[in-house]
Amino acid sequence: RYGMIEEEDQIGTATGLAYTAAGGDTLSIEVSIVPGKGRLSLTGKLGDVMKESAQAALSYIRSRAEQLEIDPAFHQKHDIHIHVPEGATPKDGPSAGITMATALISSLTNRPVKKEVGMTGEITLRGRVLPIGGLKEKTLSAHRAGLRTIIIPKDNEQDLDEIPESVKASLAFIAVSHLDQVLEHALVGEKHESNQIRHND
Amino acid sequence: RYGMIEEEDQIGTATGLAYTAAGGDTLSIEVSIVPGKGRLSLTGKLGDVMKESAQAALSYIRSRAEQLEIDPAFHQKHDIHIHVPEGATPKDGPSAGITMATALISSLTNRPVKKEVGMTGEITLRGRVLPIGGLKEKTLSAHRAGLRTIIIPKDNEQDLDEIPESVKASLAFIAVSHLDQVLEHALVGEKHESNQIRHND
Amino acid sequence: RYGMIEEEDQIGTATGLAYTAAGGDTLSIEVSIVPGKGRLSLTGKLGDVMKESAQAALSYIRSRAEQLEIDPAFHQKHDIHIHVPEGATPKDGPSAGITMATALISSLTNRPVKKEVGMTGEITLRGRVLPIGGLKEKTLSAHRAGLRTIIIPKDNEQDLDEIPESVKASLAFIAVSHLDQVLEHALVGEKHESNQIRHND
Amino acid sequence: RYGMIEEEDQIGTATGLAYTAAGGDTLSIEVSIVPGKGRLSLTGKLGDVMKESAQAALSYIRSRAEQLEIDPAFHQKHDIHIHVPEGATPKDGPSAGITMATALISSLTNRPVKKEVGMTGEITLRGRVLPIGGLKEKTLSAHRAGLRTIIIPKDNEQDLDEIPESVKASLAFIAVSHLDQVLEHALVGEKHESNQIRHND
Amino acid sequence: RYGMIEEEDQIGTATGLAYTAAGGDTLSIEVSIVPGKGRLSLTGKLGDVMKESAQAALSYIRSRAEQLEIDPAFHQKHDIHIHVPEGATPKDGPSAGITMATALISSLTNRPVKKEVGMTGEITLRGRVLPIGGLKEKTLSAHRAGLRTIIIPKDNEQDLDEIPESVKASLAFIAVSHLDQVLEHALVGEKHESNQIRHND
Amino acid sequence: RYGMIEEEDQIGTATGLAYTAAGGDTLSIEVSIVPGKGRLSLTGKLGDVMKESAQAALSYIRSRAEQLEIDPAFHQKHDIHIHVPEGATPKDGPSAGITMATALISSLTNRPVKKEVGMTGEITLRGRVLPIGGLKEKTLSAHRAGLRTIIIPKDNEQDLDEIPESVKASLAFIAVSHLDQVLEHALVGEKHESNQIRHND
Numbered sequence A, B, C, D, E, F: 001r002y003g004m005i006e007e008e009d010q011i012g013t014a015t016g017l018a019y020t021a022a023g024g025d026t027l028s029i030e031v032s033i034v035p036g037k038g039r040l041s042l043t044g045k046l047g048d049v050m051k052e053s054a055q056a057a058l059s060y061i062r063s064r065a066e067q068l069e070i071d072p073a074f075h076q077k078h079d080i081h082i083h084v085p086e087g088a089t090p091k092d093g094p095s096a097g098i099t100m101a102t103a104l105i106s107s108l109t110n111r112p113v114k115k116e117v118g119m120t121g122e123i124t125l126r127g128r129v130l131p132i133g134g135l136k137e138k139t140l141s142a143h144r145a146g147l148r149t150i151i152i153p154k155d156n157e158q159d160l161d162e163i164p165e166s167v168k169a170s171l172a173f174i175a176v177s178h179l180d181q182v183l184e185h186a187l188v189g190e191k192h193e194s195n196q197i198r199h200n201d
């Protein structure tokens, strides 16, 4: 069913975690990049903050094109569409920043995103990962959706205390402070460094 | 009369199903693609969600141009107009997504849409078909309009229980999870696979 | 006086019929097409639905340029202005669709519109003519303005019963389902087919 | 003082008559046309109807460029600015249509506007002059400003009855139905035809 | 301190006088003109009327480029930024018109504005200077800021009666009806004509 | 943690000081400049005044490109993105003007900003630094964040009296009236002049 973990690793699609009045939810961030004239489309009933978050993710990527092995002129020669399905549901906030960055880089480098990974965190123009709200609710929804690994901001590490042991037992948490670390753990074909945290305390 | 089944299969026109406070209704989605400069027009008093749905349908098609045997540069060399008649009636929601995609592809490939087919379902940038609301009311309006086959999202299959037997007896339902399946059953000149469901239980 | 039948057949001007809280009224739809860059101007305090109706009329014409013997690239090489005088009076609704299409085609083909013809009907991207409201009030205003022939949508034929015999005696009604039929009866220099209806019942 | 008759005939400036809650007033319509890229600026706290009126005036001129001995491509090679001073006073309505057309044509043809002429009337894309409201108040303000000749729409002729004899004795009224007649009487260097009306009844 | 008279004559900066609910104030109008593509930026929390006033000032200058010894194509080859500091304070009204024109011409001709001159007056497309409100409050604020000469519209001359003798004793007033007169008195390097008025009555 | 002093001097990032209903806060201003077409993006839920402040900073830099040893055409050949993290927090006011200018110049000249410097002050098109509000709250937040040097507007010097001695003992204050002074003290590799003020009174 839609909203559950994908059947295989996908290129250009990453799983975020949302926190609303109705609780937590998973968000599928879809990116499509096709030959075009440099237009950016942002759809899925996104609020202004979430749209600005997408712009920040894109600017970060453009400023790091060389290191990411992306054509620095990709922006001018393509149209980029970022869509968040369930188009009737309003979505907002900066916490999908790293998810949008990951889906964009996946699409630009043709590297799939691991299907069992979910993530949440604000991104800055320098690639820093800032803390977010609602970690508990987000984690519960990730668990329900069948995800196995959750990438969270380093500054949210202390919030893990509030999460039930039963949930923590089946999820791996990775705390990051920079997008580089997100990419290492979320994209297929990149060696993992060992800042993975298993919470069995 | 307008609102009843067409007299012959049409290119660039597909039949969707709407659900409003006043009950269900059929929607004719019309597409016109003419030489131009890449402008997209969306008319018929469409709400923001429905307009974003059209953008998602178009981006999906652009990302799959090669497989669909469409010129990948069609977008830049043409103006595209999607219109939903009864221009005074407000329309919104994501459930016309697959209908807009079907009408666009029909117009771009010159393959007619079967006149007796109606459809409802949200589309994503990957071509996935997501569930919709109001299936019962939509089905009743399809029946009144004289349609014979209804394409619905796989995730709505369980909602078929609520539909009266008398209606189900004269309608075939096809449950789909991807736009490829929609096109197989809705466009003329494509072999049908056998995931058609007749509800006589 | 303005609002009464024109003194001679005009190119680029057609007479529509409006229905407002204050009753029926005739509307003069004026079109001006001059060398330019493809800009469309819509003025006369037009509401969104009426503006979308103009776009639908224009897209229909572009998709049928060859059959109408119009340069398919006219849109790019000209600026098009559609104006509805009495600029302080708000106007809206889709029922001027066929009138705008007729005025546009008259201007593009240099064929005058017959001065004694009025018309009302929504237009679709396929050239279909959809039913409208307020036929009685519209007919009375057409009569007051001195018109002799009224083109109406086929689906409004039953509404002719409500119109006073005294009015019907001096007006010819033509019921149509497609814009081709409108053009045959409204433009000068085209043979009439015999679907004219005289209401003397 | 500003608001009184000009000291000499001006190119690109014409005098209109406004009617507001506070009574009648004269309006100076200023036009500036300079080499540019085809941009139209409309300033002076103008309402939407007045802005559309300016567009109608401009489209009329473009459609008649040849007869007016104006370069048909003037629009693309210049920027046009129409300004109505006393920039803090809101202005609206279609009745400055013929004044804006006159100021534009004066500027484009380098023919001055006669300084003692005021005018009021809506313009259509065909150059027709439509009736306006507030003729009495407008006439009184024209008289106060020192104007000698007032151009009015033919369909407002009957409203001259309401104007005090003392005012009519010092003003000449010219009733017109087309912009051609406005230009004959308002621009310097064009022979007058004798449809001037002196009201001494 | 900011808000006091400048230490030396500046190019591209002129001092206007504002009148708000809180009394009079001086306004520094800053202009920056750099190589660009013809974009006009207006910042400093300016209301619509003040923005239109800037456009009028600019159009006047473009129409008089030759007489002002300015490259007639300056507009297309530069970006122009007009900023009014104290960016958090809302500003509106047409009375900064001549100040903006003066700052623009100073910047375009590299002639400094005299640091001890303040000014207030609406500008028209013809360079006429129209009367403004709040002259008394504006004059008091000019006095407080250390200005020595105030340029006012000719039509405001009678308002000088309301100004205290102590203030008038230390300020020179110059009444003008056209921008040419403003430039003569405000820009460095231009001979003064003798319509300066000293109020010692 | 985010919000604390950076670990090393950064290029394109400067620290501002904000004052809100909830007290003072530090703001990280991030600038990204990449090859592009001259587009300026301003994100981080910035209000209109703060956006205009960014435009003023950019125009100042463009007008001084030569002195700053920046390619005068940088604006046309790059896209510039200014982002202020914590994207969900609304930010407004002109006091980040000098911080945005500093971050822009750092990015354009590849000179890092000293990590221990914070700053606050409105900027004008001439590079003047205007006074701001909330100096006490801003200073306390700078102290909490671990900053060592605070650049303030000259016109705010008297407000230093309100700041607790314990805070002043660990912070150096530099009072400036022009952006040149800001750059001297904030950018690495520029000799300091001695207008630094230590408040131990």
Ligand SMILES: [Ca+2]
Binding pocket: A003, A025, A026, A086
């Ligand atoms: Ca969901």
Ligand SMILES: [Ca+2]
Binding pocket: A180, A181, A184, A193
């Ligand atoms: Ca690493």
Ligand SMILES: [Ca+2]
Binding pocket: B003, B025, B026, B086
């Ligand atoms: Ca219907």
Ligand SMILES: [Ca+2]
Binding pocket: B180, B181, B184, B193
């Ligand atoms: Ca298949």
Ligand SMILES: [Ca+2]
Binding pocket: C003, C025, C026, C086
């Ligand atoms: Ca009427």
Ligand SMILES: [Ca+2]
Binding pocket: C180, C181, C184, C193
């Ligand atoms: Ca026929």
Ligand SMILES: [Ca+2]
Binding pocket: D003, D025, D026, D086
């Ligand atoms: Ca007046």
Ligand SMILES: [Ca+2]
Binding pocket: D180, D181, D184, D193
């Ligand atoms: Ca004549």
Ligand SMILES: [Ca+2]
Binding pocket: E003, E025, E026, E086
């Ligand atoms: Ca001030």
Ligand SMILES: [Ca+2]
Binding pocket: E180, E181, E184, E193
């Ligand atoms: Ca002089």
Ligand SMILES: [Ca+2]
Binding pocket: F003, F025, F026, F086
């Ligand atoms: Ca903070």
Ligand SMILES: [Ca+2]
Binding pocket: F180, F181, F184, F193
């Ligand atoms: Ca220095």
